[in-house]
Amino acid sequence: MRNLLKASLLATTLLLTSCTGIPEGLTPVQPFELNRYLGEWHEIARLDHSFERGLTQVTANYSLNPDGTVKVLNRGFSAEDNEWEEAEGLAKMNGPVDQGRLKVSFFGPFYGAYNIVKLAPDYSMALIVGPDLTYGWILARSSNPDKTQCQEFYAEATRIGIAPQSWIRLSPC
Helix, strand or coil, X not given: CHHHHHHHHHHHHHHHHCCCCCCCCCCCCCCCCHHXXXXXXXXXXXXXXXXXXXXXXXXXXXXXXXXXXXXXXXXEEECXXXXXXXXXXXXXXXXXXXXXXXXXXXXXXXXXXEXXXXXXXXXXXXXXXXXXCCXXXXXXXXXXXXXXXXXXXXXXHHHHCCCHHHEEECCCC
């Protein structure tokens, strides 16, 4: 519950800033197929934020709603509380439908940026950033992805300006 409270505080912050932009100089992946992106993703690494602090085994599951929006279900284990925590949100495309740019909300009508800036051709791994480079995730379809592929995604994150030591690594890759 503690992390869900933190998530709501973050949402309040996003509420005040409501930023759905993309960091200067970056472009979301294109072409992008939302239907191929749907399904379960494992968090391989993330930048530190209070709303996920202490969580392990984090997954994100994306499924299509009848109205074309995307249901987002984030889930992670809190060892401190010895329980699973979940947060459900809603995502919408944020630009052309063939571009990896979405906006996500966990509370009400206020959205935050979800920019896919690198995506494996087979949709097995993705690098996502928020409206700036203080929000970042590396996701994979497997909880233990190929080490070479991981290094390629970490290298891209470094190239765009995310320091290697900034990552909280949740996978041995």
